[in-house]
Amino acid sequence: AQRVTQPEKLLSVFKGAPVELKCNYSYSGSPELFWYVQYSRQRLQLLLRHISRESIKGFTADLNKGETSFHLKKPFAQEEDSAMYYCALMYTDSNYQLIWGAGTKLIIKP
Amino acid sequence: DAGVTQSPTHLIKTRGQQVTLRCSPKSGHDTVSWYQQALGQGPQFIFQYYEEEERQRGNFPDRFSGHQFPNYSSELNVNALLLGDSALYLCASSTPRQEFYGYTFGSGTRLTVV
Numbered sequence: 348a349q350r351v352t353q354p355e356k357l358l359s360v361f362k363g364a365p366v367e368l369k370c371n372y373s374y375s376g377s378p379e380l381f382w383y384v385q386y387s388r389q390r391l392q393l394l395l396r397h398i399s400r401e402s403i404k405g406f407t408a409d410l411n412k413g414e415t416s417f418h419l420k421k422p423f424a425q426e427e428d429s430a431m432y433y434c435a436l437m438y439t440d441s442n443y444q445l446i447w448g449a450g451t452k453l454i455i456k457p
Numbered sequence: 458d459a460g461v462t463q464s465p466t467h468l469i470k471t472r473g474q475q476v477t478l479r480c481s482p483k484s485g486h487d488t489v490s491w492y493q494q495a496l497g498q499g500p501q502f503i504f505q506y507y508e509e510e511e512r513q514r515g516n517f518p519d520r521f522s523g524h525q526f527p528n529y530s531s532e533l534n535v536n537a538l539l540l541g542d543s544a545l546y547l548c549a550s551s552t553p554r555q556e557f558y559g560y561t562f563g564s565g566t567r568l569t570v571v
Contacts, residue, residue: 351499356497381559383559383562390460390461390562390563390564390565391500391562392562393560396558396559398558433500435499443505443513443551444490444502444513444515445492445500445560446502447499447500447501448499449497449498449499450498
């Protein structure tokens with residue numbers, strides 16, 4: 348079955364330190380992957396998407412098909428990065444349904 | 458643009474009752490998806506509506522039903538509420554061929570079943 352795993356429920360790093368939020372997926376086809384973020388008291392919003400290969404707010408994510416991973420990285424964490432981060436997989440044989448990980452709460456310590 | 462609008466924000470219902478949640482998609486979007494998010498979990502897909510038809514359904518019982526109106530707004534109905542239906546219900550909108558570019562989410566409706 349298709350699945351998205353975010354192994355860390357909570358990740359706490361100091362400001363200025365590198366950040367890596369892990370995401371692993373299981374899917375036999377060609378996945379489209381996303382990172383969504385939810386800041387405190389705000390709605391879920393798209394952070395970045397695999398298809399665009401972009402960098403948003405300093406975050407990047409590389410799809411590694413061999414390791415079935417889509418880890419989110421940022422070289423220097425900022426306090427405003429503190430939020431809940433969700434990795435999501437979309438597969439076309441389900442009419443674009445999103446399969447979500449359980450999320451990782453990122454806390455940036457000053 | 459108000460984005461995706463959901464109502465009500467919060468709702469408390471008694472076990473066995475029925476509830477209707479509402480969603481207005483972002484301007485220009487015609488596809489509406491509903492998700493259930495239990496505390497501490499990621500969202501779970503309920504179903505998606507396009508052209509007033511249920512296009513895809515997740516692993517939810519028939520107690521969960523929906524509707525899409527000609528103006529693309531949508532309702533989620535849950536019958537015979539159970540305590541386990543307590544969750545945040547999220548609505549997301551998109552357009553066909555734009556799903557790969559991400560969905561726009563509403564703030565959600567927090568349903569508490571007592």
